[in-house]
Amino acid sequence: MAFTSRAWRVAPFIFAVVTLEQAASFSIGINLFTFAFNTEHFSLATAANIVTNFMGTMFLLTLLGGLVADLWWSRFKTIVVSGVLEILGILLVALAASIKSLTPPECQLLDASCKSATSSQKAVFFGGLYLLALGAGGVKANIATMGAVHFDENSPVEKKELGTYFNTYFIHFCIGALIAITALVYTQENVSFEVGYLIALGCMVLGVIVAAAGYPLYRHNSPRDGTQSPVTSFAQVVVAAFRNRKLSVLSPEVLHQGPLDDSKTGYRIEHTDQFTFLDRAAVVDYNSPPTAQTSPWKLCTVTQVEEVKLILRILPIFASTIVLNCVIAQVQTVTLQQGRTMDRRITKSFEIPPASVAALPVVFMIIALPIYDRIFVPIARRVTGHENGITYLQRISVGLLLAIVSMVVAAFVEKKRIRVAREFGLLDSPTARVPLKIYWIMIQYFIIGLADMFTFVGLMEFFYREAPERVRSMSTALTFVSLSLGYFLSSTIVDIVKRVTTKGGGLGWLPSNINRGNISNFYLLLASVSAVNFVVYVACARWYRYRDHSDADSALDRDVELEDAPSKATDIGSVSKRPLMA
Template sequence: MEPEMEKRRGEINTNRDDENWVYDSSVDHKGRVPLRASTGVWKASLFIITIEFSERLSYFGIATNLISYLTQVIHQDIKTAAKNVNFWAGVTTIMPLIGGFLADAYTGRFNMVLFSSLIYIMGLSLLTIAQFIPSLKPCNTKMCLEPRKIHEVVLFIALYFITVGTGGHKPCLQSFGADQFDDDHLEERKKKMSYFNWWNFALCCGLLLGVTVIVYVQDYVSWGVADLILTITMAITIVTFYMGKACYRYRVPEGSPLIPMLQVLVAAIRKRNLPNPSSPALLFEVPKSQKHCQGRLLLHTNRLRFLDKAAIIEEHVSTSYEQKYNPWRLTTLTQVEEVKLILNMIPIWLTSLTFGVCLAQASTFFVKQAATMNLNITDNFKIPPASIYSLGAIAMLISVTVYDKILVPILRKATGNERGINILHRIGFGMIFSVMAMSAAALVERRRLKADEPQSMSVFWLAPQYIILGLGDGFTLVGLQEYFYDQVPDSMRSLGIAFYLSVIGVGSFISSFLIMAVDHVTEKGGRSWFGKDLNSSRLDNFYWLLAAMNGLNLCFYGLLARGYTYKNVERRVVVVTDV
């Protein structure tokens, strides 16, 4: 079970003035201990949330309408276009694993965000150039059946520039924002729990404008004008982000987090024949006098006890310091517990992937469904197909706001838990919505296929599946962000956000694989579920398959969440004394 309040031991006697400083291993922009009143919390995180807004505006403005661009401008068939979109989205959300690792180990989060933002804006600029320079345009006329190959090449180069930019931007920006709150300070810790909710509120605002205003400009004004708007917006928010430099709290990179983990595994294997000690107190840990410089310590847990052997001091080993404290033979208890954290996360990550598969449908097949339906709101106004995505964003905004402002205060009183409910319970609750969303999608698609004139059906028949999925996002996506940030070792928090993003990325890859596998199997049966267009396809059957997969996966997830052991931090208890 998750501790109501993480166990506390060890006291630091300090002067009253020390309450004004932040002792959580962070530094200010000059490398000093940060002053609490002038750094961090909301005044710093608002600068960070601003650039996230513009990044999500750009990403969703491109991603949700990309399948329309590939089919209408590049003239790819729906199956090829869906696979290209899924592959691009998958690579884009896998790349943060590299960016997060480099930031945690070497560059620091602030520097990585700045560098990757410049790469991102280069991609946006290239997209804009490809729409305005005559020799790079798809073709000279407004409509052509064979667009220039050079345009297609430049398009994909630009898209993968954005992929590389996202690889450094996404894992570091969110974790950098969360770093602005001190985990050892009660009020800041509570604000941090709200931070993830309001981060997603800003994300949804960017998404909402991206799939309405930007998509409308793309479809009814010009793709080039839309790309120009995104480029200018990103440039402004990069400058805004840099202006907050003096307000931020920074984490100094500590080198590769993989080496300490490897040391634990090697040391445990070397001492595999030793019996586990009778008490965790006998395991090696850094001296108490070194706690401040070493950061937060982790308390012992009873899972994966084989790894505890890495922290056993061998009495028969040479008494020389180099031999006795060789990091490849003896590691600290905190290092052992950090490895346990990562190993415990793997099953949770695996059972989150089917949710990522469902998310992939919202920007591919859902959008193509919308394109075959009646898009008229009035006689004179027609919405772009991708704008129906905005219903999911609105649902997520409502979900996050209600959860943070209404449910959490009620649940805190009812359960005594600072978060209201455990993180994994929140994620699991959202997964129920994914089953409902895929079921609703199947029913609507079945009705569309049976309609005499599918184009007469209002696009708002798709509202239930988008709204249900958006409500689920407010629980599962936000919960996954908090889980992968909070439960990884402190030195791996950018990688933690990258693990969360990889759920979406791998989900997109799995979606592409499923399309190919199902197409191969059903084609042998006489009729593929994925025809040349939606009217000759059977997407309803595909959605039922996804609903069944998510329902079965939810059962496994429930078993894992029930017995999960959460991160157990040794908090510093500050005892204030007068001078």
């Protein structure tokens, strides 16, 4: 396949920014537990929640970044401004790590005399973290879409290449994470957090420069191009459907279609037979005064109604991936603490930093993704006839199954670790090394890496292709919002488990000394929740109806090329009635 289109000339800028931004933000997030626990002297549970809350907020703010790009600014402006905010956030975190007055005094870990950070120290630390989160959210929400819009979905060749683009995007996302987990975390652990954070700052500065350098090649969306705000349009459909709730829909033919070039959306979508209660929004109420009949809060077009239906269809799929991301969150919290207590020596002179153990699933994904894209997809395509080999939702289902397996394996590995610790009398020595090689923990990392590979890219392309064209940045951001809610769910589960299992004065499953805890039960709990979630997901996937992109040759291209004339709006097609996983 010769990648000669304009899309692939833009792609190197996109991939470079993704790599640099991910290296910067992830290097702080992945080792944040260590900094919060060792340097800021927060408790084990609090430090774990700081990580999940930070990562969760960063990914949740991608929705805001997508909203800004789709409704007010262009994607390019949102990326650049957000990048500057991220630079300022990293700078504050670096100052918190380098100025002694901004960190608590050093002390022996788990010693009762250890003092936690003061209010002013916390203000600088958390202020930097969440400014970083705000900026990272804006960059992550828009950078993938910035490149994807250059692929012509009217072309069968470029339509297939879009899948390769998303796979390649994720490879560079993983490369950035690998740089963070290895080089930058190693620097934090063996040189200083200050130096590690300053390198992250340099990565982000370079990322903003690269993003700006690609400006002449980009296609720039224009949110204020004369079409109605999608949020206002969605609200009008809900209000109109409620106001017309007593009207009957005799047949789809009587619904208000609007012009072919819908002035409110810029394109037209045909009627579908799901969520029919919303169809009342497109019924003309001839008993109302003429001015009320044409009010946008009383009468909407079928296209407006169908856009809302598209959003409602993808929400159950979105919701059923949150538990998977709760499982992935354990890589940066509980599993990280396990790795810290194990024998991490590779040679006599080299030892893996605890946070760098998380590089293992990333390495597996970097290796597996090209194999998946260049070998599995072509073979599967010949068997199934599907342009991506398997459908998006089938790909996601594989990831959900692997997440269950990973937690079961993690439980067995933890039981083995505790057994070895007991044999060597180390149960009451939380800082001692259990003579069990770190290789054991690689098994669960390998499986969770494969789960992430299948799910993340499948979700991102699914949201990009299935959501309304006017909200593609927001819809793509849902991939990260699912990650966000997974992190928050993880924090909630940790809090509940700690509260329930410590009733009666016991240490519970997740004490600061994990050798006296019961992490294996915690993993089995997550496996059980994941199994229930998978059943729910399958039901949602069987109910889901894909959009029919057979009429994509008439889709409106709302992104204005700098050197090209704006395209005309036409019909973008309808929705297929074929269940996905039937």
